[in-house]
Amino acid sequence: MIKIAPSILSADFSKLGEEIKAVEQAGADYIHIDVMDGHFVPNITLGPLVVQAVRPLTDLPLDVHLMIENPDQYIEAFANAGADMITVHVEASPHLHRTIQLIKKTGVKAGVVLNPATPANTIKHIIHDIDMVLLMTVNPGFGGQSFIKNVVPKIKEVRNLIDENKLDVEIEVDGGVNAETAPLCIDAGATVLVAGSAIYGKDDLKNAINAIRGV
Ligand SMILES: O=C(CO)[C@H](O)[C@H](O)COP(=O)(O)O
Numbered sequence: 001m002i003k004i005a006p007s008i009l010s011a012d013f014s015k016l017g018e019e020i021k022a023v024e025q026a027g028a029d030y031i032h033i034d035v036m037d038g039h040f041v042p043n044i045t046l047g048p049l050v051v052q053a054v055r056p057l058t059d060l061p062l063d064v065h066l067m068i069e070n071p072d073q074y075i076e077a078f079a080n081a082g083a084d085m086i087t088v089h090v091e092a093s094p095h096l097h098r099t100i101q102l103i104k105k106t107g108v109k110a111g112v113v114l115n116p117a118t119p120a121n122t123i124k125h126i127i128h129d130i131d132m133v134l135l136m137t138v139n140p141g142f143g144g145q146s147f148i149k150n151v152v153p154k155i156k157e158v159r160n161l162i163d164e165n166k167l168d169v170e171i172e173v174d175g176g177v178n179a180e181t182a183p184l185c186i187d188a189g190a191t192v193l194v195a196g197s198a199i200y201g202k203d204d205l206k207n208a209i210n211a212i213r214g215v
């Protein structure tokens with residue numbers, strides 16, 4: 001079954017609690033939280049305090065996507081705030097193995113994110129150590145951008161890498177995912193789909209989630 005992770009980046013922050021409960025009731029599997037620092041990406045969003053505030057509002061796993069420089073410095077704070085999985089960008093983590101070990105030491109699931117232009121082979125030597133690969137299908141920094149189709153063959157490459165090694169690693173796709181682009185990701189081997197504008201931009205959240213899931 002394909003999992004859907006609504007991105008709260010597209011939610012109305014003035015009523016974040018209601019927005020999170022609404023997607024949980026509409027069938028979401030994870031809550032995707034986009035952390036941006038204004039350095040690694042040209043936008044600033046939220047930090048551990050918001051994750052801590054969200055934690056008691058839902059039973060769903062909190063999927064924290066760190067788009068920040070020096071992720072090692074903040075991993076413990078996000079884990080303590082209630083993250084269930086933390087993903088870090090390959091491009092922001094020069095000592096990726098160490099960073100993954102730091103995440104695992106806190107007891108949360110660890111994932112690695114690749115920007116659209118970053119090749120699949122950058123995770124070849126870390127794939128045995130992680131729970132999730134997050135493939136960006138937009139350049140990170142903003143919601144509401146268009147899906148970059150040229151990333152689809154990379155989803156297949158990562159799927160092959162995982163299957164060849166008989167690993168239980170999720171492939172998550174993030175950026176421009178909607179009812180039209182989701183089937184491309186699913187056919188290529190993705191198991192978790194992040195969507196912000198294609199869910200929070202719609203009146204009927206349940207229909208929006210089902211349409212992306214392909215139900
Ligand atoms: O990481 C992200 C942007 O950097 C967001 O998760 C992503 O953009 C979701 O928004 P949308 O579905 O509207 O593209």
Ligand SMILES: [Fe+2]
Pocket residue numbers: 007032033034065174194
């Ligand atoms: Fe994200």
